[in-house]
Amino acid sequence: MKRTATFANKSFFEFDHASLDIGAVAAIDGPESLRTLGVPVKPLGIFADRWSQFLADVQSQSLPPHAAVIGAGTAGIELALSMKYHLDSLKMDNPVRVSLIERADAVLLDGTARLRKLLTKALGHAGVAVNTGASVTHASNETLTLDSRNRVPSCFTALATGARPHAWLAQAGMATHEGFVVVDPTLRSVSHPEIFACGDTAHLGFDPRPKAGVYAVRQGPVLAEQITRLAKGEALTIYRPQSDYLKLISLGRRRAVAEKWGLAFNLPGLWSLKRHIDLKFMKN
Ligand SMILES: Cc1cc2nc3c(=O)[nH]c(=O)nc-3n(C[C@H](O)[C@H](O)[C@H](O)COP(=O)(O)OP(=O)(O)OC[C@H]3O[C@@H](n4cnc5c(N)ncnc54)[C@H](O)[C@@H]3O)c2cc1C
Structure with a gap:
């Protein structure tokens, strides 16, 4: 045929x-205004360009350093911590505000209790404002309105709400x-x-x-x-996926946490290990 x-x-x-x-593509649930103004984390190229533009606007003082991430899975938490670290490093006069908004009652609902505890501590330490049990009902250029009617300042809203086909x-x-x-x-x-x-x-x-x-x-x-x-014309080989893998999650301050077999660690050197693995992958 x-x-x-x-x-x-x-x-x-x-x-x-x-x-x-x-x-896959980013799953985008939410009001039309959020779909229009939010920036899906995938495709990564477009996301990176929009983030670079936002940083340029912050540095030229056209926009305040206010950002938010919707979705507190691993990707959303890592992103919020990295964004906060990057915006802090610009040392702007205007205070940096980074918020993480999650519909469920806790961050990292599908993670282990130990990893959740480590990441929650890291978010608090970094000064990321965490809003759990919260959904966005409206987005404008500078503010997100939550279902509690609370308002969150954001001029750059990343959508880390999971993968869809x-x-x-x-x-x-x-x-x-x-x-x-x-x-x-x-x-x-x-x-x-x-x-x-x-x-x-x-x-x-x-x-x-x-x-x-x-x-x-x-x-x-x-x-x-x-x-x-x-x-x-030979028989095909069989693929066997590994049962577990080492998760390395960057905390944004040249620190990272690791999790494998249900155990989670926050040790010096993990960020360098993650960087080494990621750079090696990029070079290949
Ligand atoms: C913020 C973030 C952090 C992450 N961190 C990690 C991590 O630390 N570790 C980890 O294991 N995973 C991580 N992931 C998940 C990981 O990125 C994905 O699982 C991985 O990229 C999947 O690889 P892939 O090749 O299947 O798809 P992709 O990497 O998405 O590549 C698919 C490519 O196909 C292209 N494409 C789409 N449609 C077409 C078409 N019709 N024609 C031609 N090209 C097309 C797309 O543009 C894209 O370039 C992370 C994801 C996010 C969003």
Whole structure:
């Protein structure tokens, strides 16, 4: 059967096998004003550009150093701490205000109690204002209004509200789980074996895992191996996701906490370790 992939400019190419590695998009729940003014943390390139523009506006004193993060999962907490550290380091006359807003009654609801305690302490120490059990009902250029009617100052609002699949995946006819492509242990779609899926795009139906880069990067070499094997007419290899992984969460002051096997640590040297791992990954 002839299989084709068509680009937005209508050009197309034929393929025997393809792999979908298009990641996920930020889930954006909230009022229209927040959807318009909030900056999703993904795609990262756009987020980084908007953040750089905000920093430039703060430095030129066009905007006050007031920012907020919606969503207090690992990404949101790490981001709030980093933003606070960065804004503090600008040493502006206007006081820095960074707020973290979470709908649930606690930050990091899916984390261990020990990690939650460490990160809550770090947020307090950094001076990030944490609002739990709170939702944004309206956003303006300088303020977020919460359902409690409290107002939070923010000229840059990051949306770290979780990962959602690209909408078109569910409409493409492949088997999906909550919109993500269900794959077998060879990373092929369970309904369309000619299609592979990796990283955040894939749902590991045989052994589900959270959406995290550590799984995505380990799947890359497996995908390369499968392509080689297909070309040689050999049987495909089996991917076995690691059961746990070392989480290193930056606290923004050249400090980081680590968690693995349910244990969490705040030790000197962890930030350098995280930096080393991240830079090595970027260089590769
Ligand atoms: C703030 C933040 C911090 C994080 N920190 C960590 C961490 O410390 N450790 C960790 O393990 N994970 C972390 N994650 C999660 C991690 O970023 C993702 O799990 C990882 O990036 C998934 O990799 P991926 O290749 O599947 O998708 P992505 O990295 O999202 O890459 C997908 C790419 O596909 C492109 N694309 C999309 N649609 C199309 C299309 N139609 N055609 C062509 N290209 C397309 C996108 O532009 C993007 O470049 C973090 C996430 C966030 C938001």
